[in-house]
Amino acid sequence: MSRRVRIAKTILWTLLGLAAGVSVVRFTRGLGATTALTDATPWGLWIGFDVMGGVALAAGGFVVAALGHIFHRPRYHHAIRPAILSALLGYGAVVVGLIYDLGLPWNIWHLTIFWNPRSPLFEVGWCVMLYLAVLVLEFAPVFLERTRFQRAYRALLRLQLPLIVAGISLSTLHQSSLGTLILIMPFRVPALWYTPLLPELFFVTAICLGLSVVIFESTVTSWLYRRTPETDMVAGLARLAAWGLAFQFALRLGDLVARGAWRQALAWNRDAFLFGTEILLSTFVPLALFAVPRLRQRAGAMMTGALSSIVGFLLYRVNVSGLAQVDFTGSHYFPSWTEFAVSFGIVAGASLAFLWIQEHVPVDPDALDQASALKRLQLFELPRMGDLRVWLGDPSFGTRRAYSLAFTVAMAVGLTLTPWQPLLQATPLARARGGDVLLVGFPSGTVSFPHAKHVARLGPKSCSTCHHAVKPGDTGTPCAECHADLYLPTRIFEHETHVEALGFNASCAKCHVAGRPQSSDQVRACSACHPVATPVSPWATRYASDTADGYRVVAHRLCIGCHKREAGKLVPPKPNLPRCANCHRTTTVHERAVEPVTPTGPPVTSS
Amino acid sequence: MIEHPAILNDVTLCIGCEECVAACKRTHGLALEDQAPREGASPDGLNATRWTSVVRLPNHANVRKQCRHCADPACVSACPVGALQKTPEGPVVYDKSKCMGCRYCMMSCPFGIPRYDWGSLTPSVRKCVMCYDELRSGRLDRPACVSACPAKATAFGTRAEMLAEAGRRIAERPKLYLPRIWGVDEVGGTSVLYVSHVDLAMLGWRPPSVLGDKPLPERTWDALRQVPFEFFGMGALMTGVWWIIDRRQRLAGGTGPGDESPGRGAAGSASGSADAAGKGEPS
Numbered sequence: 001m002s003r004r005v006r007i008a009k010t011i012l013w014t015l016l017g018l019a020a021g022v023s024v025v026r027f028t029r030g031l032g033a034t035t036a037l038t039d040a041t042p043w044g045l046w047i048g049f050d051v052m053g054g055v056a057l058a059a060g061g062f063v064v065a066a067l068g069h070i071f072h073r074p075r076y077h078h079a080i081r082p083a084i085l086s087a088l089l090g091y092g093a094v095v096v097g098l099i100y101d102l103g104l105p106w107n108i109w110h111l112t113i114f115w116n117p118r119s120p121l122f123e124v125g126w127c128v129m130l131y132l133a134v135l136v137l138e139f140a141p142v143f144l145e146r147t148r149f150q151r152a153y154r155a156l157l158r159l160q161l162p163l164i165v166a167g168i169s170l171s172t173l174h175q176s177s178l179g180t181l182i183l184i185m186p187f188r189v190p191a192l193w194y195t196p197l198l199p200e201l202f203f204v205t206a207i208c209l210g211l212s213v214v215i216f217e218s219t220v221t222s223w224l225y226r227r228t229p230e231t232d233m234v235a236g237l238a239r240l241a242a243w244g245l246a247f248q249f250a251l252r253l254g255d256l257v258a259r260g261a262w263r264q265a266l267a268w269n270r271d272a273f274l275f276g277t278e279i280l281l282s283t284f285v286p287l288a289l290f291a292v293p294r295l296r297q298r299a300g301a302m303m304t305g306a307l308s309s310i311v312g313f314l315l316y317r318v319n320v321s322g323l324a325q326v327d328f329t330g331s332h333y334f335p336s337w338t339e340f341a342v343s344f345g346i347v348a349g350a351s352l353a354f355l356w357i358q359e360h361v362p363v364d365p366d367a368l369d370q371a372s373a374l375k376r377l378q379l380f381e382l383p384r385m386g387d388l389r390v391w392l393g394d395p396s397f398g399t400r401r402a403y404s405l406a407f408t409v410a411m412a413v414g415l416t417l418t419p420w421q422p423l424l425q426a427t428p429l430a431r432a433r434g435g436d437v438l439l440v441g442f443p444s445g446t447v448s449f450p451h452a453k454h455v456a457r458l459g460p461k462s463c464s465t466c467h468h469a470v471k472p473g474d475t476g477t478p479c480a481e482c483h484a485d486l487y488l489p490t491r492i493f494e495h496e497t498h499v500e501a502l503g504f505n506a507s508c509a510k511c512h513v514a515g516r517p518q519s520s521d522q523v524r525a526c527s528a529c530h531p532v533a534t535p536v537s538p539w540a541t542r543y544a545s546d547t548a549d550g551y552r553v554v555a556h557r558l559c560i561g562c563h564k565r566e567a568g569k570l571v572p573p574k575p576n577l578p579r580c581a582n583c584h585r586t587t588t589v590h591e592r593a594v595e596p597v598t599p600t601g602p603p604v605t606s607s
Numbered sequence: 608m609i610e611h612p613a614i615l616n617d618v619t620l621c622i623g624c625e626e627c628v629a630a631c632k633r634t635h636g637l638a639l640e641d642q643a644p645r646e647g648a649s650p651d652g653l654n655a656t657r658w659t660s661v662v663r664l665p666n667h668a669n670v671r672k673q674c675r676h677c678a679d680p681a682c683v684s685a686c687p688v689g690a691l692q693k694t695p696e697g698p699v700v701y702d703k704s705k706c707m708g709c710r711y712c713m714m715s716c717p718f719g720i721p722r723y724d725w726g727s728l729t730p731s732v733r734k735c736v737m738c739y740d741e742l743r744s745g746r747l748d749r750p751a752c753v754s755a756c757p758a759k760a761t762a763f764g765t766r767a768e769m770l771a772e773a774g775r776r777i778a779e780r781p782k783l784y785l786p787r788i789w790g791v792d793e794v795g796g797t798s799v800l801y802v803s804h805v806d807l808a809m810l811g812w813r814p815p816s817v818l819g820d821k822p823l824p825e826r827t828w829d830a831l832r833q834v835p836f837e838f839f840g841m842g843a844l845m846t847g848v849w850w851i852i853d854r855r856q857r858l859a860g861g862t863g864p865g866d867e868s869p870g871r872g873a874a875g876s877a878s879g880s881a882d883a884a885g886k887g888e889p890s
Contacts, residue, residue, distance in 0.1 A: 030725070030727055031730065032725035036645075039654070042714055072849075102708045102709055103708020103710065103730040104706060108707055111707070115689070119827075120827050121685065122687035161849065164845075165842050168841060169838045173837055176837070177830075177831075180827050181711070183826045183830060184684070184823050184826055185715055186819075186826070187811070
């Protein structure tokens, strides 16, 4: 086994191990611990990349099957079996990805009994199920070829044409239906991507993606196993891909112009950047490489073009199904590292399975000599005691040990690093009451506010010192309310530290501006150096004020909780103690003294 | 239970006391502690243990947020297993025993209503169900939130009654109210209506250019309708192409490239392949 293969496999096993570690947490602690998904972005990387992307990546199967069998292109026949195999593994990966993403994965079979034909996802689900079955039947002859099940083998061979036609039809349906899924959310997807043509675009780009995947697979396996590159086939596929890329680009451009959304592509914002990256990678780079006949003979150029196209079209799907929705919906989602780990792990698993089958099963009968193929097939039989010696003496045993080590270590790392609690937000109040240090001006974190220290120094009944209504309508008490003067004991400005940090005497004028009267109210504002009041990121707003919450806010967040707890403990119980309507009401207290509230009066009333 | 029940929320009357929230939690046995917001998410009122909420706007308007119970709900059409159902009376309800947790309903809701139990190992989709079971069994004659409202800012009745009531309020105080009833036509009409003195865009009532009055499920159905034709059309097309090319090769070369076994059909004659290469590119 060559060094390239060993290194590649070690990397793949490491990725798989990492994912295995995360999987333990995913299936014992739930989605909350292992994803960054929120109610505003309930779909993330696992749907966008693993499912949407996985289905599209597996499009190579039906495209090459159509080329070879339907269009009778003999030079693609070598590619059919690897393509169908990768489609089979790709769809397997999709199902695995789906099991990670579904909240109740053990109910996945409900698709078969609870029907809702109006749902695009219902259609996608059924097509994927049926196509997976078709792929198994299409690929089964490879396994059955040299077994004693010759009758089944011949029967399957007779069924190949109908199976391939059914596979193409099913692929057409669900590749486009993945676009249909998005049609119901005009409010989530920016105009750059939202178009009634989404189903058609998804189908056409899936064909381009499928061709690129087959090119990539062929060039990579040739490189990995140091085989002669299948230049002729790759060049043919690249030529087709160039046409396909040009066609899908014309379609997308025409659609953008027709809808008048093209201007947004020229804007200077995140969406336009995502769109530009996507078009550059998916279309321009591969088109430049695929369209030149001389470059089509060069494996390196083809591998680059195919990889660029794959990344670009995956980005298209990730954009449409999530990334581009982030700004539009005003939510903030970036996949957690655990989501990446699972996604890469699934790809690594599928790749390892692909390589294993390539090595042990005569996927391409002309590429392996029959004798070695037969010998390798014996691996399917259970090892007898005598064989164990052979297994242990196998020179590949050492590398297997290396793979095991990589897997185990990576799994341990994954298991250790994955958070075991759902990633829920801690409120600043909870932190303060826990005695934590609050960072004012987070995340630049220029000033830390030691809440516990303040409580300790000012006494347990001092809450109202800071949390009180300064003036009617004030919502907070600024720090400066207490720390108003450098020469009072409440001063928080550490003059000595600043003198040291800024360079001693030479630095005085940095704050004490020359020409002004030298008093504390004339120095440069703290905020000139510590821009604490500027929220740097939207979710930092809760820390971004350098004020203590005012009476109203504290009464609502802090007092009501206690009132609620104590209401039931009092003797006699005072159920109305925590009720907001005690203060906020249009009726009198006496009218509301009875608990619980019973429905009275006609449903429609005006006040 | 009345036919086509509807809730009318009057933003001008709401004092933001959240008695509706307490009543809702009590009625549906939800935890009093709100589920903490997810890391990175801006808390937007609703969560898995809070099916209705009051959004406080900077101009001191209090806007109640809840499921709109659309006439043709996107979530119901989206659910592949029919776990979300539009009941014959009108409320949209959820059946966990069918759900598989794909969260397409959450993606498809134009108002961003359904919430998820992110912390649970057996998570459910949670949202307002208009006290459907309670109304149906007669345990309640109005949804709990409506009964609980001390300011009478939320009213319950048939949709026709509520529309008339909303129109009456706007007509009575035209200077106070904006001349619009939210929920009449948007996405095909909803069963939760709003009248207000402030704009309610933040509740998901996006401009008509984005949302429109057409029910959202029609957008996907327009594409899904084609499925049988696509399936059989593509099948017929592929079979036809195969038959034509196969026949031509047979006539031209005399060898049998019709053998469709994978890897074996490669034996097509040189003339056959040249013939095939001359055909138009499949796109």
